[in-house]
Amino acid sequence: MLQNEKKQSFIALGRFLNQFSEAENTRNESVLGNDLFFDDFIKLIQLSQSHNGWYTPEQVYFAIQSWANALTEENIDKWLSAYGADFAVNKKERTVALILAGNIPLVGFHDFLSVLITGNKTLIKTSSNDQHLLPFLAKYLIFADESLKDKITFVEGKLENFDTVIATGSNNTARYFEYYFKDKPSIIRKNRNSAAILNGKETHEELEALGEDIFRYFGLGCRNVSKLFVPKGYTFDAFFQAIFKYQDVIHYEKYANNYDYNKAVFLMSNFKLLDNGFLTLKEDSSYASPISSVFYEFYDNIDELKARLETEAEQIQCIVSNNLTENSIAFGQTQNPQLWDYADNVDTISFLLTTK
Template sequence: MLQNEKKQSFIALGQFLSQFSEQGNTKNELVSGNDLFFDDFTHLIQLSQSHNGWYTPEQVYFAIQSWATALTEENINKWLAPYSSNASQDNKNIKTVALILAGNIPLVGFHDFLSVLITGNKTLIKTSSNDQHLLPFLAKYLIFIDESLKDKITFVEGKLENFDTVIATGSNNTARYFEYYFKDKPSIIRKNRNSVAVLNGKETKEDLEALGEDIFRYFGLGCRNVSKIFVPKGYQFDAFFEAIFKYQDVIHYEKYANNYDYNKAVFLMSNFKLLDNGFLTIKEDTSYASPISSVFYEFYENIDDLQKRLHADAEQIQCIVSNNLIQNSIAFGESQKPQLWDYADNVDTITFLLTTK
């Protein structure tokens, strides 16, 4: 059942999050709970990089602003409208949903958390060791807004027990473990996926700069980050390297720089041919998954053949970026700005939660 009262709680959370940005945190006196939560959240953002070296203030603020933009009444109504006919009012169908969350980028599991609560279910949450602070804080804020949520949100450190369904996100290796361990439960098990870009050589400088956002946001750690580029036969990368030069400061982050030095050394010792601009290596490779600080590329001859290949490899791909060269692709610079209705792995979480008994 869809919960209208819970919808209002998340709208309030969106208003709270809208106060925080890299340009400065600005308190809005109309936002509920600021006297209890504003300063503490400011402090938590400042501490995030000490909890996880990849969670720089810039990346955390980007994640916060993305959710502030998503959690508006208009967006939530648009997201939930297709499910209104499936919204049961039978309280006996309330489930406890175990969430096993990843921690590769800030608040990566928030959409699952939101989906469980907005459908009236209870959630049992096991956070990643890499992201143990942001979601629990936001949960406390939601409980302040709606005290009834206190009985619907439980964080677990040890073994998960007494749940009806599970949504688990991990690597291909952990997915095999999840599939075995949860074989008797209805489940969504997410594995590794990567995102790709398709170019035809007619892209503007602005397009390629935006592609840099798809590559470097969150240091390339997200499944929606572009890790592979398809280019036409004979493509020259000069314009690409010129456009992404604006992202050069990424090399000043120690964890990224260490990955750049290590992966470049591995490639060179293996005598792989590389293109390199001092903060990103690109390598011709058929794989979709490139290491941090590197992007793979592959030449294509026929866009229709490439379309067929990408369709055949759909289970390995999270999203495709292009200037409408590929069906259902998204615009450059938009890969890390998914809408509420853009489901991970194209699995409709709300339908799963509403229809699973």
């Protein structure tokens, strides 16, 4: 059963997170727990890059603001209203094991939220790449609602004594998860990538926004666009002009090292590349391009392309376009999912409510 106190604790967390942005950390004296958490959270943000080189303050602040925007009473009520009476039924409390990824900051927070807000306990195994942000937010939630203390456990070793599992990993680790958890109800997530469909009619502003979908989190997220579908005869001049604003990404050492390495590998293999000095474009049928590169393909017929994308849906997290396909996402919005936008299109709340 959904308890209003749990919802209120996440709303309180949203208000807490809303104080922090790259431009300025603005302390709101009406926010719960600031005396205990405000200064320490700023320190943690500043230290995040030392814990994971990809977690620059800019990227961490972006993730924090995304969750601040999501965790409002209006959004939570809209999200949960789709499940109607399901929340009104007393269900047996279950312990859900979460095996989290660490490719982008707080990538596992939605699963964490879903487990707790459906009245379950969680055992959490964080990624070695993201071991600090979620535990900090968990401490804040326990402060906001002490009843959560017995419902949140972080595990370093072997996961034991759980009923259900939600695990995120690569295609290789997914095979291990599927075998290891074969006797448990589970959601096992594999590699996915996102794509954009262009028709040559995009405005400069739309293509500039597409750059956000490509470069946010340095392209490490499954919602980052790593593949472009363009019409036959398409030239990339307008695209390169629009994404020029993201040129500073090459000044970040880890990204620059990947750019140099992957470009060298492509050139040694005699692949034809388009290159603007901080991003390479390579014609390739795959969806998963390496960091600092985007693959592209030409298409003849949009209907044929849509049919193909439907058959390859299990490889795709989301599609960006100017309404060229059903349920496509607007340019620049891939890293701003709503609470009801589920990873891999698997409804986590329904899974948690209906699993026996």
